[in-house]
Amino acid sequence: MSERTATAPRAPGRRIPGQEPRLPGPRILAVALLAAAGACTEALPTVEREELVRSGFATEVILEYDEFASGARVYGGFGRTSDMGGGFVAHDFGSRTEAGGGRGEGLEASSLLRFGRYPRSAQVLDTTGTTVPDTALTFLFGRLLVRFDSLSSVHNDRPVDIVAHALTEPWDGRSASWDYAIDSIGHRVAWSAPGGGAVEEIGRASWDPETGDSIKIRVDSAWIAAWSDTTDAARGVRVSTVTPGVRLRVSAALLRLETRPSVNPDTTIQVPSTTENRTFIYAPVPRPPLKTLRVGGVPAWRTVMELDIPSILDRPDELCDVVGCPVEITADHVSFAALRFTTRSTARAFAPSDTLAVDLRSVLAPDILPKSPLGPSRTRAPGKLVPDAWFQPPAGEILEIPVTGLVRDLLRGETIDGDPVSNTIAVLAVFEPLSVEYMSFDGASSPSAPSLRIVLNFSLDGET
């Protein structure tokens, strides 16, 4: 037993002669430490008071095209119509006759479909009521189902006649165009007649946008039997319209086969056929713009330009009056920057009929344009949305694409992470190709050329 435990307990507060008073040191120290720890998280006093805050100055500067950019140009040919999946059907859409003017070329567009191997088996309910696999199917006829995007289609709210033709000439599902059945590198074969060559009508139907979003066209057994030969490169369906002045967006097209199963021959079932190719062909193909800028379309167009953001400004007057000119601009001064494009009315055949999305990316290797890889998107998903109405006459709307981060990087000479930054940018559709529709903007030689809007901030007293 230790000496400590052997000591008799004493009454609290009574001092034993010869023994030092016992001080509550550890307890008080613990309290003090807790108090100190409680104040370890600092909070500065904060007040809303004008006179305590350094003066700030914000101004907006619009830089004209020649002050910040050069070399605006348009590249085309990105993507294929077959990449879009859906497609369009149109007939004499956007012609000047339709608009009441002189004779012009309207848009003609057809969707081309090629179906794949028919199903070899199906799960069928037999005569005893049991579901069994059936591998001896008899395909009686088919139904071609076509679904339209009623929102982005232009149909004037009237019924539209849709016609399905069987193609009879070999064609390439990836490269076929209005004039060529095959248009790959080193191998070009024209249709016997533009728009799909010689065709045979399968059937037709009328689509009333007020009653639904799809049509069905019966395909007789002869065509079903003919298309079962998957080695026949000519097999396929052309879906088109004969109603003038419409442009319909096809969101889906497929073939359903009416089938008699061997395990229950008294009934029929529907089995879907796979779709091997789905593309669309159209004419006329828009020519490259000479004095305007273009974004979108299929194959897609991109607008490219070089930026050279000035680091010294000597205007506007309100800026010079406050901070003195010339004034040096650094990345920190730029709170906001946006490229401004002025919309033009697009040829009606290709005018947007729904909201489109624009993206802006850095061109990482300008020397190998138009094939240069692009950097990540500079716009936030889903891109900068642009209403279709902005491209209808009289147009002239200002599209602003925020590029604050890019402008700050260019003024800094590098990204915030220290990576090099390209001064060449590309303005493009957020997905390529997105639509046959494209956006037009005034070019560099226009009075409404692209401009750069910058919001600058300064603090006015750097002295204590």
Place this chain on the structure above:
Amino acid sequence: MSGARGIVAGVFGRSPLVAALLAALAAPASASAQSFLGFRALGVPIGAVDARTTALGNLGIGLARVEISATDPAASARLLWPTFGVTMQPSWGSFDMDEQSGTSRTNRLPLLGIGYPVRAGGVVTASLSGHLEQRWIARRQSTVTLNEVDVQVQDSYRNDGGTSVVRLGWAQRIGSVLALGVSGGTYLGRLDRVFDRQLDSLAVGGEVYSFREEYAWSYSGYLLSAGFNADPHPLIHLAGAAEWSGTLKEVPQDDAVGEGLYTIPLRLSAGATGRLSPRLAFNVSGIYQDWSTSDGFLAGVTSGRKWSFGGGVEWHVVEGETRSLPVRFGYRRIAPPFRFEAEDPVEAVWSVGVGLNLAEAEGFRFGWMDLSFERGDRWSAPLDERFWRATVSVGISRF
């Protein structure tokens, strides 16, 4: 002496709590005076004193049995052994300014000092102490017109920094009555100012970056102090000191502009301690410093008040041979050097404290911890600041 040595070793050797405290205090911490006073100048002064001095309402001069002091050059003259002391000071504040109010919270390390006796009866002293500091944030909301659109703007201005002083001195006892001390010091410190402006991104158009400018200034300069203390009677302790300062330079760093040159006025201080009984003592102290004649400040910023004073009593509730427990009360009224607007500022503080003299012998403390709690009010219309402040000092000799 061997007994005292043993007490020291025993107390600190068996106390991991004290060891932990010492370890915690070894980490650097910013001294801070969270006040809006002096926002157009150098802030508010830091009381570079320990918890005992604070509790007694003393201004850092004239207190008997002081081991470590940054403001009394001769205070350490009677140290027998190397002595180290450190002070930590958490505080909780609130303020009213016109219709606004707010709170603050901070932790400071106002004094760290050491005294090292050498031959010939002298003691080398060194200290690091707070001097003047300003830490606050001001905000402003306004509207600017951009692209013909009114855009909401929020500005934030953060001030964080101040000056400290490193002193090196010599305290010499002359006989049993008189002691003299001198010290030389240099200003240290840095002031960071951050201006941050946020624009309403919805009004501007998206992807808005805040505008942020950071500026920093460093402080330099030197100062000299000389002082004395005397015990003309066993019951009376007197002390006085004068501190002369060269120009305090505020040098811009990096992109900052504007060098500041401030003249710091002569600081004269005096104090006395009187023993009323073996367990009861009182002290008074005062400081004279005329900031109104200083150069380098904006017109109307410096205060016309020149005097600060304070006083208090110390009562040893428990008095043992090697340990004691004094309780302390005090009051002081300080004249901060810089106004908020036009009114000369005043700071009034009531204080209470307790000491844990864990090891002492023959009137010398070898290990101690002092605690004090203060309730203060600081005003210069329209600013009224209040604070609760705790001060913890720990000292050790014969380390």
